[in-house]
Amino acid sequence: MQLTKTEEQLMQYLWEKEKAFMKDLIEAYPEPRPAATTIATLLKRMADKKFIGYKLYGNSREYHPLVKKSDYFSKHMSGLIKTFFNDSATQFASFFTKESDMSEAEL
Amino acid sequence: MQLTKTEEQLMQYLWEKEKAFMKDLIEAYPEPRPAATTIATLLKRMADKKFIGYKLYGNSREYHPLVKKSDYFSKHMSGLIKTFFNDSATQFASFFTKESDMSEAEL
DNA sequence: TAATTAATTCTACATTTGTAGAATGTACTA
DNA sequence: TAGTACATTCTACAAATGTAGAATTAATTA
Numbered sequence: 397m398q399l400t401k402t403e404e405q406l407m408q409y410l411w412e413k414e415k416a417f418m419k420d421l422i423e424a425y426p427e428p429r430p431a432a433t434t435i436a437t438l439l440k441r442m443a444d445k446k447f448i449g450y451k452l453y454g455n456s457r458e459y460h461p462l463v464k465k466s467d468y469f470s471k472h473m474s475g476l477i478k479t480f481f482n483d484s485a486t487q488f489a490s491f492f493t494k495e496s497d498m499s500e501a502e503l
Numbered sequence: 504m505q506l507t508k509t510e511e512q513l514m515q516y517l518w519e520k521e522k523a524f525m526k527d528l529i530e531a532y533p534e535p536r537p538a539a540t541t542i543a544t545l546l547k548r549m550a551d552k553k554f555i556g557y558k559l560y561g562n563s564r565e566y567h568p569l570v571k572k573s574d575y576f577s578k579h580m581s582g583l584i585k586t587f588f589n590d591s592a593t594q595f596a597s598f599f600t601k602e603s604d605m606s607e608a609e610l
Numbered sequence: 611t612a613a614t615t616a617a618t619t620c621t622a623c624a625t626t627t628g629t630a631g632a633a634t635g636t637a638c639t640a
Numbered sequence: 641t642a643g644t645a646c647a648t649t650c651t652a653c654a655a656a657t658g659t660a661g662a663a664t665t666a667a668t669t670a
Contacts, residue, residue: 400627418647431630455636456647469587480576507657526616538660562666563617
C-alpha cells in the first residue's frame with residue numbers, strides 16, 4: 397500500500413517533528429488549515445497502512461513514523477528509475493547528468 | 504492534472520512505440536490483458552488530460568504522446584526533490600551518493 | 611454479402627481519496 | 641466544578657480511479 401499525496405504531505409510534517417500529537421501536526425499546516433477531523437482521518441488511514449504508529453497518552457496519541465524518510469524516498473526513486481529507465485541505473489545517470497541542473501562536478 | 508499509475512503504464516507503451524493504435528497498445532500488455540474498453544477509457548481520460556493526441560484513420564485513431572518522456576520524468580524528479588529535500592539539489596545529491604547503489608565514480 | 615475484427619461511446623459500479631460535520635470523551639484551567 | 645481545548649470515532653459524501661459490459665459502427669476478409 398502506498399501513501400497518497402495528501403498523506404505524504406502529512407508524513408513530511410511528522411518526519412520533521414519525529415513525533416507529534418495531532419494538534420502539532422495541524423499547526424504545521426499553513427492557513428487555511430484543514431479540519432481536525434480531516435487530519436484525524438488521514439492519521440487513521442496512515443496507521444492502517446502501517447506508515448505511522450503511536451503511543452497512548454491518556455486519550456490521545458503521540459504519533460511517530462514507522463518508515464524512515466530515506467527509505468521511503470529510496471523506494472520512490474527506484475520505482476521511478478525502474479519505470480522510466482528500465483531499471484538501468486546507468487541509463488538513468490546519463491539522463492540525469494544531461495538533463496538536470498546539477499553538473500557532474502556538483503555531484 | 505497528473506497521470507495515475509495505470510495511465511502511466513499505458514503511457515510507457517505509447518512512448519516505446521511512439522505511435523500506435525489501440526490494438527497495438529493492448530497487445531503490449533502481458534497476459535491477462537485488460538478489457539479493450541478499459542484501455543479505451545484510459546486513452547480517453549489521457550486525451551482529456553492532454554497527455555496524448557491522435558490522428559484519425561477511418562473510424563479509428565492512431566495515438567501519440569503529447570509530452571516527452573524526459574519532460575515527464577524531469578517533472579517527477581523535481582517534484583520528488585522538492586518534496587523530500589526541500590528543493591535543495593545539493594542535499595539530494597549527497598543523499599543520493601550515500602544511499603544509492605551508484606558510486607560517484609559511476610556517475 | 612455475411613462474418614469477423616477493431617474501435618468507440620455510453621453506461622455502470624466498486625474502491626479509493628479528500629474533506630468534514632456531529633457526537634462523545636478526557637483533561638486541563640479559571 | 642464548570643468551561644474550554646483537544647482528540648477520537650462514526651458517518652457521509654463528492655470526486656477520482658480501475659475496470660468492464662452492451663450497443664453501435666466501420667473496415668476487412670472469406
